[in-house]
Amino acid sequence: MYETNFHKAATAxxxxxxxxxxxxxxxxxxxxxxxxxxxxxxxxxxxxIDVSAAADLRGITIAGDxxxxxxxxxxxxxxxxxxxxxLCPSICxxxxxxxxPAVRHRGTIGGSLANNDPAADYPAAALAxxxxxxxxxxxxxxxxxxxxxxxxxxxxxxxxxAVSFTAPAKGGYGxxxxxxxxxxxxxxxxxxxxxxxxxxxxxxxxxDGVHRHDGLEAALSADWAASAVDGVEISLDGLLSDLHGNxxxxxxxxxxxxxxxxx
Amino acid sequence: xxxxMTVNGKSVSRDVEGNTLLVEYIRDHLRLTGTHVGCDTxxxxxxxxxxxxxxxxxxxxxxxxxxxxxxxxxxGLAKSxxxxxxxxxxxxxxxxxxxxxxxxxxxxxxxxxxxxYQAEGKILTEDNIRHELEGNIxxxxxxxxxxxxxxDGASKMTSA
Numbered sequence: 001m002y003e004t005n006f007h008k009a010a011t012a013x014x015x016x017x018x019x020x021x022x023x024x025x026x027x028x029x030x031x032x033x034x035x036x037x038x039x040x041x042x043x044x045x046x047x048x049i050d051v052s053a054a055a056d057l058r059g060i061t062i063a064g065d066x067x068x069x070x071x072x073x074x075x076x077x078x079x080x081x082x083x084x085x086x087l088c089p090s091i092c093x094x095x096x097x098x099x100x101p102a103v104r105h106r107g108t109i110g111g112s113l114a115n116n117d118p119a120a121d122y123p124a125a126a127l128a129x130x131x132x133x134x135x136x137x138x139x140x141x142x143x144x145x146x147x148x149x150x151x152x153x154x155x156x157x158x159x160x161x162a163v164s165f166t167a168p169a170k171g172g173y174g175x176x177x178x179x180x181x182x183x184x185x186x187x188x189x190x191x192x193x194x195x196x197x198x199x200x201x202x203x204x205x206x207x208d209g210v211h212r213h214d215g216l217e218a219a220l221s222a223d224w225a226a227s228a229v230d231g232v233e234i235s236l237d238g239l240l241s242d243l244h245g246n247x248x249x250x251x252x253x254x255x256x257x258x259x260x261x262x263x
Numbered sequence: 264x265x266x267x268m269t270v271n272g273k274s275v276s277r278d279v280e281g282n283t284l285l286v287e288y289i290r291d292h293l294r295l296t297g298t299h300v301g302c303d304t305x306x307x308x309x310x311x312x313x314x315x316x317x318x319x320x321x322x323x324x325x326x327x328x329x330x331x332x333x334x335x336x337x338x339g340l341a342k343s344x345x346x347x348x349x350x351x352x353x354x355x356x357x358x359x360x361x362x363x364x365x366x367x368x369x370x371x372x373x374x375x376x377x378x379x380y381q382a383e384g385k386i387l388t389e390d391n392i393r394h395e396l397e398g399n400i401x402x403x404x405x406x407x408x409x410x411x412x413x414x415d416g417a418s419k420m421t422s423a
Contacts, residue, residue: 100398
């Protein structure tokens with residue numbers, strides 16, 4: 001790992017100020033992606049700003065059907081939150097299957113969203129649940145947040161503070177993990193919103209990372225059932241072809257994972 | 264910078280660099296070499312320790328991030344030098360290891376998993392154990408005796 005200057009921030013605003021002052025700083029959330037990336041010398045930040053002690057970034061708040069999850073809430077905390085599981089079990093199940101137990105104790109929802117790994121799980125949930133991403137300077141709709149592989153609408157000195165969403169009437173997540181990395185080869189999050197409309201987000205399969213699927217959304221808005229998925233055509237355009245599987249393979253996985261998400 | 268924390272119940276403080284990993288702090292600065300480095304890519308779990316009571320990969324954490332934390336390594340599990348933790352006894356009795364390289368991480372993951380399941384009143388089935396071992400790789404045993412050891416260790420921890 002290259003040398004770096006370590007800072008610990010007590011609040012989100014302090015972290016933003018430190019980030020702004022640093023030459024090429026990075027926010028260290030749970031570090032479960034950033035630290036391995038730095039160890040491989042694929043990242044070389046001049047400064048790392050640890051926000052694990054920032055209490056204002058932690059915790060899950062539920063008010064009626066409104067859910068707010070602090071950016072530094074770990075996967076284990078989301079997975080094990082009883083009130084959230086009662087309201088929106090799909091996001092708890094999703095969190096319970098990220099990485100492994102040690103990773104879930106440290107990795108965070110804010111870190112996952114900010115990194116926007118094209119095969120990460122949380123971006124699919126945020127997009128399908130029509131979530132709002134709260135930052136140190138504004139609020140961004142999930143539809144405007146994810147801009148492509150490892151790219152988001154975040155400015156250089158902007159930090160995610162929380163993510164909020166309205167609990168869906170129904171929701172589910174189907175994931176086919178790569179047998180080695182356990183990242184999604186295809187992951188599909190389906191959500192039936194309170195107004196009856198369906199939103200469907202696909203991760204792991206797209207060349208530009210997480211994206212919505214119009215065909216699946218139309219089919220599920222009309223009929224919220226696994227059988228409705230059968231008639232949907234999954235175009236190969238924009239789907240990933242790599243050594244793990246070609247676009248046709250992934251297109252089929254999208255269909256199968258959508259059904260599992262509904263089942 | 265100087266980093267202070269509690270390791271196995273003792274207060275320790277050492278000078279480290281910003282990029283010093285927690286596992287380097289434990290092994291190289293404190294000379295507690297029971298915690299292993301297996302893969303360097305955060306996959307194998309040989310470096311698992313407990314940080315504030317939770318299993319974490321010490322190769323995927325900066326030492327400075329653990330400032331002020333209470334860390335337990337495999338050396339800190341048993342009550343005394345002549346004693347073994349019930350999970351260590353279970354690994355010994357069930358032949359839960361061959362070369363032993365992954366064992367410290369396995370045992371730290373196992374004690375964390377048992378503690379979590381017991382706290383939530385959930386039953387730790389064989390399937391649960393196998394799923395919970397997602398982040399710990401063993402290249403010798405084929406896992407069968409590790410799973411047996413953890414099931415046995417879980418009952419030993421309950422009766423202990």
